[in-house]
Amino acid sequence: RKERTSMNNKQYEEDLNIYLGKTFEELEIILGKSYTRDNKGRKNLISKDLFSQHFQNNETLRVVAPTIVIDNDGNEKLEYGISFPAFSMGSLIEEDWESSTPKKQIVDKQFLFFFWKLLKKEPGNNQYRLEKIKDWSFPEDDIEELKNVWEKTILEIKNETFEFPKSTDSKVSHVRPHARDGKDFDKSITSQDIPKRCFWLNKGYITDEVYKN
Secondary structure, eight states: OOOGGGGOHHHHHHHHGGGGTOOOHHHEEEEEEOOOOOTTTTHHHHHHHHTTSSSSOOOEEEEEEEEEEEEEEEEEEEESOOOOOBBBBHTTTTGGGGHEEEEEEEIIIIEEEEEEEEOOTTTTEEEEEEEEHHHEEOOOGGGHHHHHHHHHHHHHHHHTTOOOTTTTOOSSSSEEEEOOOTTEEOTTTTOOOOEEEEEEOOOOHHIIIOOOO
């Protein structure tokens, strides 16, 4: 595969690997902080705080904190895919690829993955261990596939069919709702209220491309 090494910074992994194998609670002690147990974003918050212990924030870098679970066959996989901010349908159909939403959100970004393994599922207090830290940039080999998802999404908006690409349609990406609640709508080109959508990176893709690679 053709890697985009210009954005890679293995220093991130080298400096942060001291935290691997530690539970969420052990890392709270190291940081001297406590995180609300019912906050769905607490893995993301502690990952960013661990990063900040060693590095300054970087606008081109996105820290991501997915959960690793064991499936029925005993295989490790991501629990969910990686979501991105909601797009505007009106803006998306006016884009060219170089200034497009997925290029800016995915291709032009550098990612630092903090993979958290789910040890025990408890209501409001899941138990996690920091399993792996991986620096990653979207591969050149997959840009055309992502571009296809973007083009199909634009076509669905223009045709007002709204059959957006699913995770089974592309190995890389799909489009799903990203509404905060039942009233969080975007406007179609004929001013219909449509639940907001965003691009996702597929959980199987990130499992194979990043976690297991």
